Amino acid sequence: MMLKMNIKMLVLMITVLVLVPSNVSAEEEKSEFAKDAKAAILIESNSGEVLAEKNSEEQLPPASMTKIMTMLLIMEALEEEKINLNDKVIASERAASMGGSQIFLEEGEEMSVKDLLKGIAVASGNDASVAMAEYLSGSEEKFVEKMNERAEQLGANRTQFQNATGLPAEDHYTTANDLALISKELLRHKDILSYTSIYEDYLRKGSKKEFWLVNTNRLVKHTKEVDGLKTGYTSEAKYNLTATADREGMRVITVVMGADTPSDRNKYTMELIKHAFDQYKYVVLQKAGTPLGDIRIEKGAAPVAKATLTEDAAVVVPKNEKADSYKVKVDIEKKLTAPVKKGTKAGEITYYDGKDKILTKQLVLEKEIKTANWATLFKRTVSTMTGHSKK
The missing domain is CATH 2.60.410.10 (D-Ala-D-Ala carboxypeptidase, C-terminal domain)
Structure with missing residues (x-):
């Protein structure tokens, strides 16, 4: 009798040992996306349907991904014909003094809206962002008010901006989900992709101050389906990337926040994009x-x-x-x-x-x-x- 019981217990223990690792493995597989990043999300751009996510509602510093909202307000002003691509913007002392990534504007320098937009989208220029903020609203402070108003209108309710650049500031935060919403709205303005898809270009070409632009988003060079959107880095935020890719009419948006290295954020982004195109299809009803x-x-x-x-x-x-x-x-x-x-x-x-x-x-x-x-x-x-x- 005792022998039979011991055999039954042994069989039960073996069964548990076999099943438990299997279940853990399944759970691990579900959380494989952006494994060591703080947060991530994958959505289909047209419907906004969430295809994968991790901590997507956690409020985190976005660094230069802030400029997605800056670019949205610029594109909306262009659509409403409040400004024109050929308008000339004069850089203020404050705009020219911005540190971090920049296109090296000088105080009093005149540059077109088109070139400043290129400087934001490709080189993540903080000086270009502030120059455009001042041009659109008179001051960066007033522009930031519009940024927060627009975020609220879009349902990005866990976002608060303090500047147009993403430079470190207290109470400047957003979420992966909110960034996806803002990016979805930006991509309604299809012309933005003609800027975000540029890998390299020049500003002030032919002059003594010629400046070589190289996209901070290396995926636009190495992956033909990726044509945007915006990177971000500060020591607090770590490495971030909001990307967009299109295959056969299906456009997706990914957000990765808080990766340890640039290669990690790229790897996690490509895993999400691959998951979308491998597992889902886009069906047009009308x-x-x-x-x-x-x-x-x-x-x-x-x-x-x-x-x-x-x-x-x-x-x-x-x-x-x-x-x-x-x-x-x-x-x-x-x-x-x-x-x-x-x-x-x-x-x-x-x-x-x-x-x-x-x-x-x-x-x-x-x-x-x-x-x-x-x-x-x-x-x-x-x-x-x-x-x-x-x-």
């Missing part, structure tokens, strides 16, 4: 530009306009799964009053998997509609009264 309904334009030169998608309505699914047939609900505004600009919000399209909402995309006007002149409005009124109006 292409950008697809007309999804008409909206009445009151007093418009054209009585109706098309409501369209500005970007693909798409989902990310594991490669071994099929995208289901989703139910679609389109809600379009009943009317808008002219004049209305191209891109004015016109409604939403929502996709459901059963009762579960999986995706909502904004619909906008396909083109600008100006106010109709008096003669057109009069003719339209007469047609309506006589029953000959056209829809």
Whole structure:
């Protein structure tokens, strides 16, 4: 009897010994991403879906990844035509005095917005960042207020900026998740990639002060799919990298914070990118530009306009799964009053998997509609009264 019990206990012990390492190994495998970094996240850029993460809500110093928000505000000002790429910016004494990474602006030096943006995106110029902050808002302090306001608007609620550069400052922090949100918004301005994808270039070319720019993000040289976004380093923050890569229409964003070495941050970033492209596929439900309904334009030169998608309505699914047939609900505004600009919000399209909402995309006007002149409005009124109006 005792012998049988001992044999049973031995079998049980062997089973436990076999199973426990197996379970630990599975858990270790789940946490392999950015193993020794403080935090990381991987998202699909269009939907914002999180594909992998580690401590993504931990508040940490971002170092020069701060400049992702600086570049976003610059790109938005360009889109709104508040500034122009050819505008000349005069460097202040304060901008020229910035330490750390810089493009060596001199006080009173004049440089175009285009070149300053290049200096920020490629060389991580602190002086270029402050010069642009002052140009846009009058002072870096006022620009920082806009940075924090914009972060709040984007839902980056665990972020607080104290400067436009990422130089060490008390209470200057963000999270991997918030940086991914800010980066997602920046990438809506596709022109930014023409700067962040540059590996080397020159400023002041041909002059005595010619300056060679080399991208702090070495992955843009060595990995064809990577075309941005921003590195960061201080002794407190350690080595950081927010990257973006595109393969066959699927764009991903990675954030790695607090790696021990530059090679570690690059390795962790590439592991995340590889995971995304190996394990997931990008399924387009409706292409950008697809007309999804008409909206009445009151007093418009054209009585109706098309409501369209500005970007693909798409989902990310594991490669071994099929995208289901989703139910679609389109809600379009009943009317808008002219004049209305191209891109004015016109409604939403929502996709459901059963009762579960999986995706909502904004619909906008396909083109600008100006106010109709008096003669057109009069003719339209007469047609309506006589029953000959056209829809």
